[in-house]
Amino acid sequence: MTGPVQILRASIFNTPQNPFDFSDALVAIEDGGLAVAEGCIAACDDYSRVSRQFPDAAVRDLRGSYLLPGFVDTHVHYPQVRILGGLGYSVLDWLQGLTLPEEAKLADTKYANQISGEFLQQLKSHGTTTALVFGAHFESAMTCFFEAGGQSGLRIISGLVLSDRGLTPALQQTPEAAYEQSKSLIRRFHRKGRLAYAVTPRFALSASEPMLQVCEALRREDASLHFTTHVNENPREVEEVARLFPWAADYLAVYERYHLAGRRSIFAHNIHTCDSQLHRLSVHGAAIAHCPCSNAALGSGIFPMKHHLDARVRFALGSDVGGGTGFGMMKEALQAYLLQRVAPQAMTLTAAQMLYLTTRAGAEALDMDAEIGDFTPGKAADLVVLQAPQKSPLAGVLAAKVDPARALAAIFTLAGSECIREVQVGGEVIYDIAAN
Numbered sequence: 001m002t003g004p005v006q007i008l009r010a011s012i013f014n015t016p017q018n019p020f021d022f023s024d025a026l027v028a029i030e031d032g033g034l035a036v037a038e039g040c041i042a043a044c045d046d047y048s049r050v051s052r053q054f055p056d057a058a059v060r061d062l063r064g065s066y067l068l069p070g071f072v073d074t075h076v077h078y079p080q081v082r083i084l085g086g087l088g089y090s091v092l093d094w095l096q097g098l099t100l101p102e103e104a105k106l107a108d109t110k111y112a113n114q115i116s117g118e119f120l121q122q123l124k125s126h127g128t129t130t131a132l133v134f135g136a137h138f139e140s141a142m143t144c145f146f147e148a149g150g151q152s153g154l155r156i157i158s159g160l161v162l163s164d165r166g167l168t169p170a171l172q173q174t175p176e177a178a179y180e181q182s183k184s185l186i187r188r189f190h191r192k193g194r195l196a197y198a199v200t201p202r203f204a205l206s207a208s209e210p211m212l213q214v215c216e217a218l219r220r221e222d223a224s225l226h227f228t229t230h231v232n233e234n235p236r237e238v239e240e241v242a243r244l245f246p247w248a249a250d251y252l253a254v255y256e257r258y259h260l261a262g263r264r265s266i267f268a269h270n271i272h273t274c275d276s277q278l279h280r281l282s283v284h285g286a287a288i289a290h291c292p293c294s295n296a297a298l299g300s301g302i303f304p305m306k307h308h309l310d311a312r313v314r315f316a317l318g319s320d321v322g323g324g325t326g327f328g329m330m331k332e333a334l335q336a337y338l339l340q341r342v343a344p345q346a347m348t349l350t351a352a353q354m355l356y357l358t359t360r361a362g363a364e365a366l367d368m369d370a371e372i373g374d375f376t377p378g379k380a381a382d383l384v385v386l387q388a389p390q391k392s393p394l395a396g397v398l399a400a401k402v403d404p405a406r407a408l409a410a411i412f413t414l415a416g417s418e419c420i421r422e423v424q425v426g427g428e429v430i431y432d433i434a435a436n
């Protein structure tokens with residue numbers, strides 16, 4: 001360690017192990033010290049021990065606040081920030097009635113620029129530090145977004161959305177154009193700073209077989225690319241996919257045929273699934289973006305979490321803005337908790353599992369857990385400084401000095417963006433509530 005060391009002194013929560021496998025996985029340190037050097041975690045322990053380890057370090061006294069790893073949103077649509085709150089639809093009607101007309105507006109570069117800025121600001125102010133972002137259908141809108149994303153300091157994985165049927169014509173491109181435009185964006189933005197590229201067909205309903213072949217070719221030409229799309233979200237969608245791809249045994253089989261299910265493949269939803277698809281997802285090492293607010297808001301259904309756990313299919317949380325209800329990942333964890341309480345195979349999530357699902361599970365789903373997701377020394381210092389506003393219900397609960405798991409549960413139940421005081425990525429402050 002050569003550079004200067006800074007110690008953040010606050011209460012600390014993180015889950016370096018999987019709390020679905022280990023009941024004692026929650027690391028909670030009441031008077032904690034998080035030492036950061038050269039953008040990475042140098043130590044995470046009791047403040048007294050960390051200050052002895054780094055006696056010359058500068059100390060920031062944040063007592064009364066909580067340090068959590070930065071949140072990871074594994075499914076969020078950048079062009080949909082202005083259609084949040086469009087209730088009363090199910091997904092296919094919502095696409096036709098509300099979403100696709102809004103997405104067509106991103107053909108205008110000026111509008112795309114404005115929406116990019118709004119969207120990235122919302123990620124930051126909600127404590128999200130890494131996001132797999134479903135992009136726009138226009139190369140120009142993706143250029144705006146990657147340029148703004150590069151300047152935001154966030155870790156952003158995104159890509160041009162590909163479709164050549166079933167949507168409004170304004171959002172469709174030929175497979176040839178899809179290939180050329182994707183290649184150009186990959187050359188310009190993949191692995192540039194904190195940006196990375198994801199091959200992104202919208203869903204099987206709007207992709208012909210030649211378009212899926214384009215996706216396969218892009219991934220074959222660069223194995224470091226991510227892949228993301230939707231699967232098994234809504235019964236009508238599943239039926240339509242079966243009609244369009246009569247040779248496919250089920251929805252997942254469409255993507256498998258083009259070798260699109262593997263590590264770094266993230267499929268949103270997977271509600272109306274089956275044992276065979278779950279088994280294959282597990283074998284592929286693919287991950288699911290579970291979007292509980294969206295699943296309820298669009299009436300899509302209740303995610304079969306117990307089945308995913310039993311089949312050892314990885315999953316993490318996604319806000320699915322704008323089918324979801326906002327950017328807050330803690331709200332997603334709370335919604336997952338609420339829906340699993342009443343699911344047919346009911347489960348009671350612990351606070352540790354809720355924290356894991358918003359942080360480390362997302363890092364694992366994106367194959368980034370060697371770098372981010374918890375406070376293990378050597379990982380990047382991606383973190384949220386959280387503090388309950390005075391006189392808020394959360395401040396009252398925390399003042400009662402409840403035990404750590406109860407405090408964390410109260411944070412996940414009650415904390416919104418008003419509690420996100422500061423956000424750091426790689427030790428760099430990218431958001432300060434006082435400056436916003």
Ligand code: GUN
Pocket residue numbers: 077091095099202203230233294320323
């Ligand atoms: N399926 C295809 N496109 C979309 C979308 O934008 N949102 C959701 N929730 N499902 C989709």
Ligand code: ZN
Pocket residue numbers: 075077134230268320323
């Ligand atoms: Zn989506």
